[in-house]
Amino acid sequence: MSAPDAGAADVIAAAETGLLEVRGLVKRFGGVTAVNALNMTVRAGDIHALIGPNGSGKTTTLNVISALYRADGGSIRFDGAELIGRPAHAIARLGIARTFQNIRLFGDLSVVENVMIGRHVRTRVGFVGALLPGGATAREERATRERALELLQFVGLDGTGGASARSLPYGDQRRVEIARALASEPRLLLLDEPAAGMNPAETDTLVALLRRIREQGTTLLLIEHDMNLVMSVSDRITVLNFGQHIAEGPPDEIARNRDVITAYLGGTLDAA
Amino acid sequence: MHFDPVANMQLLISGLAVGSIYALVALGFVLIYNAVGVVNFSQGEFVMLPAYVAVTFMVPAIAVFGTIVHWQVPVLGVYVIVLVFMAGFGLLFNRIAYHPLRDRGWMPVVISTIGVSIFLRNAAQLVWGSQPIVMPSLFSVDTIFLGPLRIRPQDILILGVTAVLITFQFYLFERTTLGKQMRATAQDRATARLVGIRVGRIVAITFVYSAVLGAVSGLLVAPLFTVTKEMGALIALKAFAASIVGGFGSIPGAIVGGLTIGVIETFGGFYVSSSYVDAIAFIILISVLLIRPQGLFGERVAEKA
Amino acid sequence: MNGNVTLSLSKGAPLIVLVAVLALIPTFVHSDYLLTLVDTAGIYAIVVMGLGILLGFAGQLSLAQAAFLGIGAYTSGWLTVNLGWPVWPAMGAAMMLSALVGLVVGYPCLRLSGHYLALATIGFGIITQLVLINWKTVTNGSDGMGNIPPPQIGSFVFDTYGRYYYIILVAVLVCAYVAWRIKTTRVGRALEAIRENEIAARATGIDATRYKIIAFVLAGTYAGLAGSLLAHMTKFISPDSYSFDQSVVFLVMLIVGGSASISGAILGAVLLWFLPEVLRPLKTSYIMVYGAAVIAMIVFMPRGLIGLLEALRARVVRRPPETA
Numbered sequence: 001m002s003a004p005d006a007g008a009a010d011v012i013a014a015a016e017t018g019l020l021e022v023r024g025l026v027k028r029f030g031g032v033t034a035v036n037a038l039n040m041t042v043r044a045g046d047i048h049a050l051i052g053p054n055g056s057g058k059t060t061t062l063n064v065i066s067a068l069y070r071a072d073g074g075s076i077r078f079d080g081a082e083l084i085g086r087p088a089h090a091i092a093r094l095g096i097a098r099t100f101q102n103i104r105l106f107g108d109l110s111v112v113e114n115v116m117i118g119r120h121v122r123t124r125v126g127f128v129g130a131l132l133p134g135g136a137t138a139r140e141e142r143a144t145r146e147r148a149l150e151l152l153q154f155v156g157l158d159g160t161g162g163a164s165a166r167s168l169p170y171g172d173q174r175r176v177e178i179a180r181a182l183a184s185e186p187r188l189l190l191l192d193e194p195a196a197g198m199n200p201a202e203t204d205t206l207v208a209l210l211r212r213i214r215e216q217g218t219t220l221l222l223i224e225h226d227m228n229l230v231m232s233v234s235d236r237i238t239v240l241n242f243g244q245h246i247a248e249g250p251p252d253e254i255a256r257n258r259d260v261i262t263a264y265l266g267g268t269l270d271a272a
Numbered sequence: 273m274h275f276d277p278v279a280n281m282q283l284l285i286s287g288l289a290v291g292s293i294y295a296l297v298a299l300g301f302v303l304i305y306n307a308v309g310v311v312n313f314s315q316g317e318f319v320m321l322p323a324y325v326a327v328t329f330m331v332p333a334i335a336v337f338g339t340i341v342h343w344q345v346p347v348l349g350v351y352v353i354v355l356v357f358m359a360g361f362g363l364l365f366n367r368i369a370y371h372p373l374r375d376r377g378w379m380p381v382v383i384s385t386i387g388v389s390i391f392l393r394n395a396a397q398l399v400w401g402s403q404p405i406v407m408p409s410l411f412s413v414d415t416i417f418l419g420p421l422r423i424r425p426q427d428i429l430i431l432g433v434t435a436v437l438i439t440f441q442f443y444l445f446e447r448t449t450l451g452k453q454m455r456a457t458a459q460d461r462a463t464a465r466l467v468g469i470r471v472g473r474i475v476a477i478t479f480v481y482s483a484v485l486g487a488v489s490g491l492l493v494a495p496l497f498t499v500t501k502e503m504g505a506l507i508a509l510k511a512f513a514a515s516i517v518g519g520f521g522s523i524p525g526a527i528v529g530g531l532t533i534g535v536i537e538t539f540g541g542f543y544v545s546s547s548y549v550d551a552i553a554f555i556i557l558i559s560v561l562l563i564r565p566q567g568l569f570g571e572r573v574a575e576k577a
Numbered sequence: 578m579n580g581n582v583t584l585s586l587s588k589g590a591p592l593i594v595l596v597a598v599l600a601l602i603p604t605f606v607h608s609d610y611l612l613t614l615v616d617t618a619g620i621y622a623i624v625v626m627g628l629g630i631l632l633g634f635a636g637q638l639s640l641a642q643a644a645f646l647g648i649g650a651y652t653s654g655w656l657t658v659n660l661g662w663p664v665w666p667a668m669g670a671a672m673m674l675s676a677l678v679g680l681v682v683g684y685p686c687l688r689l690s691g692h693y694l695a696l697a698t699i700g701f702g703i704i705t706q707l708v709l710i711n712w713k714t715v716t717n718g719s720d721g722m723g724n725i726p727p728p729q730i731g732s733f734v735f736d737t738y739g740r741y742y743y744i745i746l747v748a749v750l751v752c753a754y755v756a757w758r759i760k761t762t763r764v765g766r767a768l769e770a771i772r773e774n775e776i777a778a779r780a781t782g783i784d785a786t787r788y789k790i791i792a793f794v795l796a797g798t799y800a801g802l803a804g805s806l807l808a809h810m811t812k813f814i815s816p817d818s819y820s821f822d823q824s825v826v827f828l829v830m831l832i833v834g835g836s837a838s839i840s841g842a843i844l845g846a847v848l849l850w851f852l853p854e855v856l857r858p859l860k861t862s863y864i865m866v867y868g869a870a871v872i873a874m875i876v877f878m879p880r881g882l883i884g885l886l887e888a889l890r891a892r893v894v895r896r897p898p899e900t901a
Contacts, residue, residue: 066780092782100780106773108837109766117770121782123763127791130762131755137762144763184782311692372876378691379638380875383832386825387871509703509821512696520692547711554700561697562685 019044019079019219020065020188026073027057027064027243034060036243037074042188042236047210047220049230052240053263058223059101061240062190065221066098067091078188093121097186099177101193101223105165111176112161115148118183151179155209171202175209182213189213191222195229207233231255239263278420283538289427291534292434296489297511298518298526299441300482306458306521307478308370310381314389315511316504318486321361322354323494323503324396327407329353335401347410354487362483366476389505396501404498430492437488438527445523454478506550510537513557519570528568532556599746603739612738614851616810619745620803622846623752625830626839627799630756632828633836634765635792636772637687640824641698644705645675645797647819649804651709651716654725654814664728668805675801676794683793687786690775702821709816721815725808741810748806749843752799756839759795768792769837829871835883844882 018041027035035057042048050058063069065076067088076083078094086094097118106114123144125137152161155175160168165176174194181189194210195203203226210233214220224230230237230251237254239247241263247254254260297315304312312318328334329345345353369384411425445451456464457474465471490504497503510533518529533553541549560567606612624642631637653671656662662670686697709716716722727736728744735741759765770778771785779785808814826849834845878885 068776068780087784088776088779089782089784092780098780100777104774104777104780106770106777108773109769113766113769117766117778117783118781120763120767120770125763127759127764130758130764141762180781311695369872379636382638382692382695383828383875384872386828387869387875390825390829390871391869505821509696509699513700516693516696548707551704551707554703557700558686558697561689561693565689565693 018042020221021077022061022065022074023077024074025061025064025071025076027060027069028072034243035064038240038243039245040238040248042219042221044187044219045214045217046235047214047222047233049234049237050221050223050240051225051227051230051237052246056240057243058240059192060243062098062192062221062223065091066096066190089121092184092186095185095187096190097181097184097188098190099174099181099192099194101196103170103173103177105173105176105180107164107166109165110161111157111163111165111168112145112148112152114165114176115151115179115183116144118151118180119144119147121184148179148183151182152176154182154212155179156205170197174198178209178213182218186218188219188221191220193223193225195224195226203229280539282421282423283542284535285421285423285427285431287535287538288531289424289430289534290538291514291531292430293489293493293507293530294511294514294534295527295530296434296437296485296492297507298515298530299523300485300489301508301512302515302521302523302526303454303458303478303482303485305515306523307454307475308374308381310370310378311385311512312482313382313385313508314365314369314392315482315486316506316508317389317392318358318361318483318504319490319493319507320396320499320501320504321392322358322487322490323407323499324400324405325357326350326354326491326494327405327499328400330408331405334405337399338401351491354491355484358483358487359480362480363476365483366479370475370479393501393505402501404500406498407494409495424496426492426495433488433492437485441523450477510550510553513553516557517560517567519567522567522569525567525569596750600743603742607739609738612742616738616742616745617807618847618850619742619749620806620810621827621830621850622749622843623803623806624800624827625834625842625846626752626756627796627803628827628831629836629839629842630759630768630799631792631796632831633838633842634760634768634772635789637789637792638691638695638828639698639793639796640695640821640828641682641702641705642796642800642827643819643821643823644702645679645800646804646807646823647705647709647814647816648678648797649675649801650808650814650819651722651804652801653805654722654808655715657726657809658722658724664726664809668728668802668809671805672798672802675804676798679794679797680790683790683797687789687793699821699824702819702824706816706819706821709819716816719816721813723813725812725814727809727812735809738810745806745810748802752802753839753843756842760839764788831881832871833874833881835881838881838883841881841883848882 020040020042022038022040025035025038025040026033038057038061040050040061050061052058060069064071065083067083067086067090071084074084078096081094083091083094083096106117109117123140125140129137149161152158155178157172157175157179160172165173168176178189178191178194191210195206198206207229210220210222234251236249237247237251238245239254239257239260246259246263247257249257297319300318301312301315304310304315328336328341329343329350330347332344333340333342335341365388369388370381373380373384409426410429414424415422416425416428417423443451445455453464453469453474454477456467456469457471457478461471464474489507493507494503511530514529514533515526516529517532518525518527533556536556537549537552540552602615603612606615624646627645628639628642631639649671652674653664653667656667656670657664682701686694686701689697710718712718727734727741729735733740735744759768767778767783767788770781770783771788775785827846830845830849831842832845833849834843835841874881880887
């Protein structure tokens with residue numbers, strides 16, 4: 001099950017059963033193989049970081065997991081269920097939510113509506129239900145709105161509910177995206193560069209938020225370039241280079257790993 | 273039904289001629305789309321308008337705003353007038369219908385071009401009335417004989433002019449600086465701007481070029497039918513279909529798509545059904561959209577997350 | 578935008594007054610000419626509301642509403658004229674057939690987006706019109722289909738424009754109610770999410786293709802109902818009315834009124850139907866202005882007239898932000 005030339009990290013990864021298990025994942029774009037037989041295990045309850053130089057395939061991997069792209073080979077198991085072949089909305093229904101590198105909010109809608117849409121997979125009223133009078137629809141609407149407001153409070157955006165999503169500052173928009181993702185009660189939250197464009201103070205707030213999310217029982221898989229953040233918040237790290245995993249393990253092991261250091265062009269991993 | 277090679281050859285030539293018109297109009301579409309990412313729903317009026325301008329100066333007498341005028345000019349002069357007029361029109365179109373909306377996404381621009389289409393069609397009716405006008409042919413005979421084949425000389429003219437135009441465009445795009453700038457802008461406007469290309473200017477030039485293509489199409493196709501305010505509408509829709517069949521965004525695709533639809537339509541109209549002729553282009557279109565949406569030469573563009 | 582699901586009393590009162598006023602119109606207006614206008618405006622409002630669900634809410638550009646109008650009209654016409662059906666079931670059948678066609682056409686087409694979808698719907702529209710013109714055994718071709726009976730309840734026959742007005746009023750209110758319920762619940766939010774950012778919508782668990790198809794079916798059903806109403810009102814239909822140009826008119830009505838808004842759809846339809854009639858003496862130049870106005874509108878008023886009104890109202894009444 002592990003890659004042919006198994007290093008220590010691969011053996012460890014193969015032996016454990018993770019919430020998310022990626023085995024031999026392949027994704028090609030025309031002539032370019034962006035993800036090349038990737039193995040990765042994300043354990044339940046972890047904050048797991050996916051790092052690597054630019055172009056190493058991190059976002060592509062996230063996109064394949066969330067089914068925005070179709071895999072060309074390999075398998076992705078989420079709590080035992082195979083993800084490859086399912087459409088994106090089914091992945092969300094299974095309990096995986098995500099944020100995007102370039103924030104994708106529903107700009108014209110209000111902040112609270114954005115988060116309410118996040119509740120879509122946990123609510124039921126459809127076309128028929130919308131037309132029938134009766135309390136069930138109204139009750140669900142109220143519950144959805146209340147939950148959305150709670151989540152906005154949770155991510156620190158109390159009071160902004162009525163504003164249009166695109167009118168918010170960049171950092172706040174990121175938090176709305178996180179609130180929207182949390183609204184679906186995911187077991188696994190994928191975050192693509194959540195700290196991008198943030199100053200150190202904002203990053204600290206984000207780290208606190210990530211920890212709060214983990215405390216609630218959600219597993220996190222995040223892509224990040226900010227090494228301070230990664231080292232301080234992650235339980236485990238997978239390092240990619242050229243679409244392949246070159247190391248996986250706890251932060252202190254990764255920091256000492258020679259292949260990793262070489263991949264980052266001889267630099268050390270303690271500076272941002 | 274026996275297959276008569278002479279009849280089929282005639283149909284082929286006829287089909288290629290009609291297809292050439294579709295190809296030229298499709299080319300006009302695709303150039304605008306590549307440059308600014310927008311579909312121009314008034315491309316048909318780019319064909320209709322020059323046809324009207326041409327007949328105004330070609331015929332001895334014509335009603336303009338209700339009064340009869342005699343503005344007849346030698347044929348070469350007419351061509352110059354039409355080309356200059358459409359070049360100016362292209363600039364105006366860019367200024368009014370596209371430029372104010374360039375940052376607002378594709379739908380406002382589509383609607384704006386629909387507005388232009390409505391405006392122009394009714395402006396034409398206001399200026400020239402609603403009676404169809406016949407454009408005099410350049411040729412004194414209706415058919416000529418090429419061996420056993422009876423062919424319309426206009427068809428030969430269409431094929432010839434189209435071939436020249438395509439060759440000219442190939443040369444323009446591949447060998448000249450302007451052409452390369454146009455291609456660069458079409459591929460990636462932000463980067464083009466970064467390397468110093470004046471994108472606004474190139475966009476304006478693209479609209480002008482597309483309008484001039486429309487002028488040529490109008491001049492070529494008008495003698496085959498009559499000049500009416502609706503003449504461009506169906507041609508444009510079919511050309512749009514052709515560009516999708518060929519692969520939206522692809523220039524060779526637009527040409528091949530146009531010729532393909534022209535030929536299939538002509539054969540279909542003859543052998544299968546003449547009343548459903550106009551449906552053929554769209555049946556082809558829908559089939560292509562369902563089976564191979566990227567068309568013949570198109571590329572699937574993956575959206576980045 | 579997405580507000581209370583139940584109608585609060587403060588919103589309800591002006592609405593009831595409006596409906597009461599509308600219901601009294603035929604008692605004050607006796608001119609057949611004006612009543613025809615009003616009736617037709619109402620029918621077109623239904624078409625535009627349907628388009629509003631598909632384009633306004635879900636952001637899918639379809640130019641096939643005229644085709645569904647024709648399908649509804651001819652289905653209903655044919656069933657009553659050739660098979661002797663009573664009118665009400667024929668209207669129901671017209672709606673169901675429109676829905677079915679919407680499903681069959683929508684299922685493959687709504688995998689496409691943007692211009693591709695627009696063009697596929699245009700193609701569908703053109704093919705439909707050609708079928709209506711050429712399938713002479715069923716539709717009677719360009720000669721049109723006549724002697725379409727008016728609906729009746731018992732012995733009360735709706736054969737005047739004044740009487741027919743009530744049918745249309747009820748239909749408009751029902752259609753508006755349905756659209757409003759969709760808009761203010763989970764379904765409407767899902768459609769708007771698709772419009773705003775389809776990728777994010779899918780990642781959030783919305784089956785975008787399914788919702789787009791249902792929106793398409795709804796738009797077609799609305800137009801089918803409208804077509805059927807038109808047929809039994811005018812008692813004569815011909816294929817010329819169901820052209821691509823007519824679909825464009827519906828699109829313009831929606832844009833001018835305000836695309837994501839139900840009242841906008843109604844407003845746009847009524848306004849753009851009345852205006853040319855009122856300016857009839859200037860007809861040709863008016864239509865030119867109409868085209869120029871469309872461009873001006875989309876440049877300066879992208880949210881249509883309703884958007885303009887909302888913006889003005891927001892300035893006058895400062896809206897408090899949502900609080901927990």
